[in-house]
Amino acid sequence: MTTGTPAPDPQARADGEPSRIPVGVLGARGRMGTEVVKAVNAAEDLELVAMVDEGDWLFNVADAGAQVVVDFTRPDVVMDNIRFCVDHDIHCVVGTTGFDEQRLATVAEWLEPKPSVGVVIAPNFGIGAILLMRFAQEAARFFPSTEIVELHHPNKVDAPSGTAARTARLVAAARRDAGLPPPPDATTDALPGARGADVDGIAVHAVRLTGLVAHQEVLMGAAGETLTLRHDSYDRASFMPGVLLAVREVGRRPGLTVGLESFLGL
Numbered sequence: 001m002t003t004g005t006p007a008p009d010p011q012a013r014a015d016g017e018p019s020r021i022p023v024g025v026l027g028a029r030g031r032m033g034t035e036v037v038k039a040v041n042a043a044e045d046l047e048l049v050a051m052v053d054e055g056d057w058l059f060n061v062a063d064a065g066a067q068v069v070v071d072f073t074r075p076d077v078v079m080d081n082i083r084f085c086v087d088h089d090i091h092c093v094v095g096t097t098g099f100d101e102q103r104l105a106t107v108a109e110w111l112e113p114k115p116s117v118g119v120v121i122a123p124n125f126g127i128g129a130i131l132l133m134r135f136a137q138e139a140a141r142f143f144p145s146t147e148i149v150e151l152h153h154p155n156k157v158d159a160p161s162g163t164a165a166r167t168a169r170l171v172a173a174a175r176r177d178a179g180l181p182p183p184p185d186a187t188t189d190a191l192p193g194a195r196g197a198d199v200d201g202i203a204v205h206a207v208r209l210t211g212l213v214a215h216q217e218v219l220m221g222a223a224g225e226t227l228t229l230r231h232d233s234y235d236r237a238s239f240m241p242g243v244l245l246a247v248r249e250v251g252r253r254p255g256l257t258v259g260l261e262s263f264l265g266l
């Protein structure tokens with residue numbers, strides 16, 4: 001340990017005031033973007049410097065000096081946004097869904113020549129949802145049957161949800177690690193779609209319903225018993241503590257981080 005005068009903070013302001021992290025928001029007029037703008041404005045250590053929506057000039061975030069960009073846009077545009085930010089040495093916190101292994105590998109490749117840039121991609125910033133994924137992973141090996149039901153507001157563009165897809169992959173991996181065979185619940189005669197989508201061998205069912213926000217159940221079954229894990233986001237405010245944590249931490253986590261688990265010490 002060294003003693004004496006601490007090294008100067010490269011972000012410290014000349015007037016001695018604590019510096020604030022300049023943040024840009026992509027998808028700023030959307031359901032999530034609106035909430036992020038409010039949360040950033042309310043945080044004393046963050047400064048909203050750019051709001052970009054469809055049709056706006058993406059260069060605004062670079063021109064405004066954003067050090068961190070938060071992206072809640074759409075699966076079909078998010079890759080271009082990340083590419084732009086990485087190229088301009090801007091850290092990214094990405095909540096937009098639609099990431100498969102191939103997309104994640106592409107982002108990791110873009111980051112290779114940029115050793116100081118961090119990108120966090122998390123399908124869900126809700127603490128309860130992250131814990132549900134962890135609990136499902138833990139329980140997976142004890143139950144031969146597992147299915148997932150995700151329930152969302154009717155304006156959601158993608159199905160199944162990014163959270164459900166990641167939960168299915170995590171559960172499937174835990175089952176494989178434990179040597180479990182695929183769930184034994186095949187149906188010989190089903191209308192197409194009735195048994196949900198197959199994500200890594202796990203059936204995922206998507207409900208869209210006016211009145212809902214974001215909800216997920218993981219159902220597990222063994223002889224004579226079931227376990228149901230459920231999480232409910234009743235308000236998009238539920239995602240904000242996780243988003244702000246990622247904004248504050250991403251600069252200290254270069255490279256690609258998938259999921260917020262490691263930021264929570266999980």
Ligand SMILES: NC(=O)C1=CN([C@@H]2O[C@H](COP(=O)(O)OP(=O)(O)OC[C@H]3O[C@@H](n4cnc5c(N)ncnc54)[C@H](OP(=O)(O)O)[C@@H]3O)[C@@H](O)[C@H]2O)C=CC1
Pocket residue numbers: 026027028029030031032033052053054055072073074075077094095096097098122123124125126158162239
């Ligand atoms: N990780 C998490 O915790 C969460 C993730 N999500 C995910 O976030 C994403 C957004 O969800 P939500 O806010 O409900 O969706 P919205 O449709 O309400 O918001 C998306 C916004 O992005 C805008 N947009 C479209 N293209 C661009 C672009 N090229 N540049 C900048 N902005 C653009 C849209 O504009 P326009 O409407 O004009 O097209 C819209 O304002 C989804 O993928 C969703 O699944 C949602 C909740 C939590």
Ligand SMILES: O=C(O)C1=N[C@H](C(=O)O)C[C@H](O)C1
Pocket residue numbers: 097123124152156157160161162163164213214215
């Ligand atoms: O679109 C949404 O609303 C949500 N999207 C994310 C997902 O697809 O998992 C997270 C949350 O479920 C809300």
